[in-house]
Amino acid sequence: MLAWRSDNLSPITRRRLRNFRANRRGYWSMWIFVALLVVTLPAEFLANDKPLLASYKGALYFPVLVDYPEATFGGFLAETDYRDEFIQKEILDNGWMVWPPLRYSYNTVNKLPPTPAPSPPSAENPFGTDDQSRDVLARVIYGFRISVLFGLTLTFFSTIVGVLAGAVQGYFGGLTDLLFQRFIEIWSNLPILYILIILASIVEPNFWWLLAILLAFEWMSLTGVVRAEFLRARNFDYVRAARALGVGNVSIMLRHVLPNALVATLTFVPFLLNGSITILTALDFLGFGLPPGSPSLGELLAQGKTNVQAPWLGMTGFAVLATMLSLLIFIGEAVRDAFDPKKTGA
């Protein structure tokens, strides 16, 4: 019932797709970004300290998916350390193992570093290790994934809340609008950082806590646009015609106004995603973000700052963040072009 009908693409949708493709930089950025996302989503199969598959004494094991006690392979720990030479020898003597390309997870410590941690890039650790002797490449892969997933989730929910709030303000206008606007003015002046510091003393901020807190403030970035669109659209003749038919307010908002407000909203979403990722990185950098030990790009940057003698830390963090954010901005520009009324004639 909502806007998009893929079976009969209207000429305007087709023209938008064409405009999107015409922006070569944005178009390729999208494919690179999608490729990076597809590669890093199954990070456990790409960089892990457990083998993907192991055959031991004729039985098949899936260490990536299942935790086996070490007793299975003749050890004594509760959880198997596949990087341990004794276990490796035991398994290889009685079968075989398939390892992921990178034998480190984000929290795996290289127990035999060539130099005191952080150690520079080597064949074992292509991007070097950090100050706790963990593999930087593995942490970057996991960090990229969590950043993007966090950004997407936050953007998704703040879009929903933002559109709803903007819709109510714009559609009803008057006193509702006035009170809502004043509320937003006050609310947007609350300092997020202090709230997070206070929160950190009560609960341990995990992924979902951070998401909830940031959501409480991020939604406001969209309300302005949506409110303006609804204010404009509520006086359109087709909205009046629907009122004359006896259509209720909720149906009018969903069916007649929202699809037209969505265009303005969609143009903003890539930039919102960028902002969400940046804010998580900033919080991690300051130490108020994800719990200690989590793979995060912000934490990598912080390590780069405290270990200037190990430039691979800061440089890797910078390169990954710059690439990711640039790709998203380029995609955003292409989306903006695609919906540009001057180019689509609508």
Next chain:
Amino acid sequence: MTDTLVDIRDLSVSFKTQDGVVEAVKRVSLRIDRGEIVALVGESGSGKSVTALSIPQLLPTSAFHPQGSIRFDGTEIIGAREPVLRAVRGARISMVFQEPMTSLNPLHTIEKQVGEVIRIHRRLDASTTRARVLELLNLVGLRDATQRLAAYPHELSGGQRQRVMIAIALANEPDLLIADEPTTALDVTIQAQILALLKSLQGRIGMAVLLITHDLTIVRKVAQRVAVMTGGEIVETGPVDQILTAPQHPYTKHLIAAEPRGAPVEPRPDAPVLMQTEDLKVHFPIRKGVLKRTVGFVKAVDSVTASVRRGQTIGVVGESGSGKTTLGLAILRLIASRGRIVMFGQDIQGLGFKATRPLRRRMQIVFQDPYGSLSPRMTVGEIIGEGLRIHEPKMSDDARRELIATTLEEVGLTRAMLDRLPHEFSGGQRQRIAIARAIVLRPDFIVLDEPTSALDMSVQAQIVDLLRELQARHMLAYMFISHDLRVVKALSHYVIVMRDGVIVEQGSTQEIFNAPREDYTRALLAAALNLEVVIPEAQRE
């Protein structure tokens, strides 16, 4: 003087688009003599404006001329270098556009905007410029010109703005004035004044006018020669009398036959009263100061008492700002009002949303702008079916689809159009869709808010015929709101004349059209039907 000023030969204009080259004008030839008014007539999209814009070479950059020549006073325009063109534009050829609301810069005073054109082409000092500006404003009949010098465009009415635009166009005493639908956006009485002005100026300073219009009444009134355009070609050209009385080309015949005519079908005299208002008022408060205290009211509609019987059409006429549309919206309770509204024997003033809903299927509305009144992202079937989903929730999908399809056929469309989107249709087709949305619920009373004003002349006639036919078949009652008295005459049994929110005069259509009692009604009629200026005070001196 009969020497040729503009000579267009075999001119073609094409546009480069993403879908290839589109040919807008095909091998057009046209001659304009000095001091002559030539009308270029045709429907929207026929290539009139594109032809006219090629004379000063003001087409968008995507346009090009595959062939043809334009000679202006002996000089070839096509392929001429920019300095040559600039010397011609503004100084020897000037233009007046349709929309007086957007053609003036809102941030500059009238004096500055008129003076600018003079200063660009002639080096004059400030006091001479000012004297010339005043002279021009007096020439175009702007009253109190001295006080108006410091005024900004928003302080002027539409007609006054169009006068200023004409003053700017006349500033350098051009040889040719291109007027692109100069009066379409104006009220009828103002329209008559502007046309009278154009004609008198042409006589006084001997300039040629290329008048682009779709309105044959205007052509008959002011032009000497006329060229008829359709599909990018000029199909017929000649003196106005000859073309309008003895058209040769079938398209011209069609255009002349297309003027709305005919009389409404009489309802039974004992038909029951469907809708009745008593002392209906719509007042918008004017608030001032920090505390937003109400200091007064804009009386958009004031003390209107009217009634409609089954099968009857009541025409509401008046100029823009007279409260016609507000009255229609208030009766359907789409805006807040005070006073009694009795609909189908029940006072609906103050009824809640739930209580009004069952009544909504019996009263419907069709709006003026067929481009704005259909949701752009819903299919025709969804648009028409929306009311059915609310008022007939139990109807099966197949039955609903069938009813929508037959309604589409009833308004002259085909059922194959059910799954298409509004932008695929022309203005007239969209208006038919809007009418289908209104009648699919089998209403008793429909408010028609200028349903023909945004349409081409021949389409207007078709819509009027359709409305009359639907009325006879379903015994519908219409409230027909329009500023176009010809259409009102063709459709209404009873007419209300409104001015500043108040009913000035009302009576049967014959009474109003044949024996109007009020000066205002007389002025309106003269302007609309013969383009005559009746209000003496509105003219200069």
